[in-house]
Amino acid sequence: MxxxxxxxxxxxxxxxxxxxxxxxxxxxxxxxxxxxxxxxxxxxxxxxxxxxxxxxxxxxxxxxxxxxxxxxxxxxxxxxxxxxxxxxxxxxxxxxxxxxxxxxxxxxxxQAWLPNHYQHFEASDQVRQVQLSDGSVVELNLHTDLRFLNYKDQRQVTLSKGEAFFKVTHDSSHPFIVRAGLGQTRVTGTQFNVWKYNDQVKVTLVEGSVLVSSHGSDGGYRLGPGMQAAYHSGDFEPTLRQSDDTDNSLAWRDGRLVLDNLSLSQALPVINRYLDKPLLLADESTGAIRVSGVYNTREVRRMIDNLPKVLPIYLTRSKDGSTVLNRITPLTHKG
Structure with missing residues (x-):
């Protein structure tokens, strides 16, 4: 052929x-x-x-x-x-x-065993916007992998890694379900963001309402606009919070990585989604150092190389080639 x-x-x-x-x-x-x-x-x-x-x-x-x-x-x-x-x-x-x-x-x-439509999307080095077969629009952040299957009784998305912003076409008889980690987000038509890194998942609602359930939760928890739900794989129930005006969960849609006075241990999951190999911490004391700044999501590698210029750290390499952050220990003067 x-x-x-x-x-x-x-x-x-x-x-x-x-x-x-x-x-x-x-x-x-x-x-x-x-x-x-x-x-x-x-x-x-x-x-x-x-x-x-x-x-x-x-x-x-x-x-x-x-x-x-x-x-x-x-x-x-x-x-x-x-x-x-x-x-x-x-x-x-x-x-x-x-x-x-x-x-x-x-x-x-x-029998709702098999879908009548299947789509697979990936975004590697640039943000990508795609349209699903039901008319919904999805924006994919860098290093994102997403699959869509349309069943008779539901629309199903699997987010295996990365981050996506969903504008879901309303259909009350055909729920839209996003599976990430061991939990899921269920909607009929709304706008929301889902971020997944390793076993961590965070859902941010912009418009409408969603029902978020983790591995052990029964029935799920409903979010209103501006609310967030976060869970790890195996959590009995998600953690809920109301986001404020300083929340930067959607900054990636503008190509920005915003670190707002985060400890390095908090910042690493946010940074690592843009790297082929994860950034590592040498110890807990290094993870306690705080970092702030606004960076280009396409230049995260350059940002890491510049961290020793603004933080009391130095960089080393692990055996697998990953970058390790090490705290500089202040010199003590003996009297």
Whole structure:
């Protein structure tokens, strides 16, 4: 297959085949011949692997496949060796897909097991604005990874890392749920911000109302405009607070990182979301040093290099190459 732009019919054929292989390779009765045919299908076009992985992500998110399941054992063959293709298994797979997949997809949608739309967005070195299939608009901060699945009974977002600002299209019969960490935020139409770093999550509401629940909370806690909820993975309930005029949770939308008299231990989670390798503290005394300033989110690395000029610290490197902040101990003079 060439790598030119595909027609809608050709794209649908790849999607149907990917769904078929996703079902067969995770079935108990999958044969060695089928796995060989799957390898041959992957070898036919690089787009096959991309579509299979996207299909697998959908099914795993819908809890229809085991977590961490990855049955791909495909190794690309050298260019000088022709790929042998056994078209009979593929022809049989196509026939089964044409008969079974439309019905299975319709049943999965009607039972709210499978989504009818899946989107995956990433933002690496610049802020990105995207539109979801339901019309909602999302702004992604740097180093953010987000997936959207549209089910019959709900719209579901998974924020695996980073930060996003949501302007949700109102639909009272179709709740919009953002999963982050071991908690979730549930709305029908509003504007709010979700930040996730490691196991920490903070939700800031701008307009409307949201229902925030952590891992152990029953029913969740409702926020009004200007309120925030924060939790760590495993927290029984989120911590609630009313933000004030000095809150800088949304400064990133203007490309600003604002540190307002924070201790370094408080500032590091905010700083580290913009770094490939996390900034580390040498000890608790270093973490107690306070820092203030307004910085460009694209120049955080430069800001770190300049910290020794404004704070009583020096920089070292850990074994894995991460930057470590060390407090300068004042000299004591003996009398």
């Amino acid at each position: 060439n790598h030119d732009r595909l027609t809608p019919t050709e794209e649908d054929a790849i999607t149907d085949a990917a769904a078929h292989w996703c079902m067969r390779l995770h079935a108990d009765d999958c044969t060695a011949a089928e796995r060989e045919a799957f390898d041959q299908w992957l070898a036919a076009d690089p787009r096959h692997l991309d579509e299979y992985r996207a299909m697998r992500d959908i099914w795993q998110t819908a809890d229809l496949l085991p977590r961490n399941a990855d049955v791909i054992a495909f190794t690309p063959q050298p260019q000088h060796q022709p790929v042998r293709r056994n078209w009979q298994p593929l022809a049989s797979a196509a026939a089964i897909a044409l008969l079974v997949l439309p019905l299975a997809g319709w049943i999965g949608w009607e």
